[in-house]
Amino acid sequence: MISEALTREINEQIKFELYSAYMYLAMSADCSDRNLTGFAHWLTQQAEEEVAHAMRFYHFLLERGARVELMAIDQPPHQFGSPLEIMEKSLEHERFVTGRINGLYKLAVSEGDYPAQVLLQWFVTEQVEEESSIGEIVERMRMFGVEGPALLMLDTQLGSRPAEDGEE
Ligand code: FEO
Numbered sequence: 468m469i470s471e472a473l474t475r476e477i478n479e480q481i482k483f484e485l486y487s488a489y490m491y492l493a494m495s496a497d498c499s500d501r502n503l504t505g506f507a508h509w510l511t512q513q514a515e516e517e518v519a520h521a522m523r524f525y526h527f528l529l530e531r532g533a534r535v536e537l538m539a540i541d542q543p544p545h546q547f548g549s550p551l552e553i554m555e556k557s558l559e560h561e562r563f564v565t566g567r568i569n570g571l572y573k574l575a576v577s578e579g580d581y582p583a584q585v586l587l588q589w590f591v592t593e594q595v596e597e598e599s600s601i602g603e604i605v606e607r608m609r610m611f612g613v614e615g616p617a618l619l620m621l622d623t624q625l626g627s628r629p630a631e632d633g634e635e
Contacts (some may be wrong), residue, residue, distance in 0.1 A: 468531075468532070469528075469531040469532075469533045469580060469582075469583065470578050470580065472574065472578070473571075473574055473575060473578060473580060473583055474528065474533040474534065476570075476571055476574060477524050477527065477528055477533075477571070477583075478528070478534075478535065478536045478537075478538065479538070480524050480567060480568075480571060481521045481524045481525055481528075481535070481537065481538075482537070482538040482539075482540060483564065483567060484517050484518075484520040484521035484524065484564075485517070485518070485521045485540050486540050486541055486543070487514075487517040487520075487560065487564065488514040488515070488517035488518045488521070489514075489540055489541075489542075489543050490543040490544075490560065491510045491511070491513040491514035491517060491557070492510070492511065492514040492543075493543040493544065493545060493547075494510045494547050494553050494556075494557070495507045495508075495510035495511045495513075495514065496545075497545065497546055497547050497553070498510060498550070498553070503550060503622055504622065504626060505621070505622035505623055505624065505625040505626030505627075506550060506553070506622055506625050508625065508626045508628060509625035509626070509628045510553075512628050512629075512630060512631070513557075515630070516631055519631075520590070520593070523586065523589075523590075524586075527582075527583075527586050531582065549613065550608070550613055550618065550621075551605070551608045551609070551613045554601060554604050554605045554608060555605055557601050558598065558601045558602055558605055561594065561597045561598050561601055562598060564594060564597075565594040565597075565598060568587060568590045568591060568594050569591070571583075571587055571590075572584065572587040572588075572590075572591060575587055604621070604625075607621065608621065
């Protein structure tokens with residue numbers, strides 16, 4: 468049986484994952500406003516991934532016979548600054564999420580909850596990928612610049628991001 472503490476923290480995590488989706492969607496709308504269609508596409512895909520993450524936790528709680536208690540989601544900002552600032556904020560956000568996932572894993576280990584550990588191992592791996600892919604974009608922007616042809620090339624590249632397989 469899953470503990471009350473872990474149930475509470477996973478319910479919190481559902482909220483954080485949905486906030487992440489909200490934030491990436493707001494970033495996407497901000498980029499669309501500026502005709503950065505590739506960035507907007509990439510960020511919409513990111514938002515969809517976050518909904519899938521929330522649903523993994525949601526189904527897990529239901530399968531364990533625990534209560535899902537959805538919480539109020541904070542309103543994200545509407546403007547995020549330059550394209551580089553958007554990606555830097557995304558990276559900072561993912562590092563925060565990684566900290567939460569690690570905390571959840573630690574709790575699952577301390578409680579000897581093996582099913583939760585298996586679920587969270589997937590998220591530990593996912594966070595390594597998230598930080599790596601966003602970190603790479605940030606590094607490229609810092610190295611090649613964030614204006615003119617370099618920005619156009621990156622926008623085109625981000626516009627070709629496919630939907631993730633196996634996210635749900
Ligand atoms: Fe669900 Fe981007 O972490």
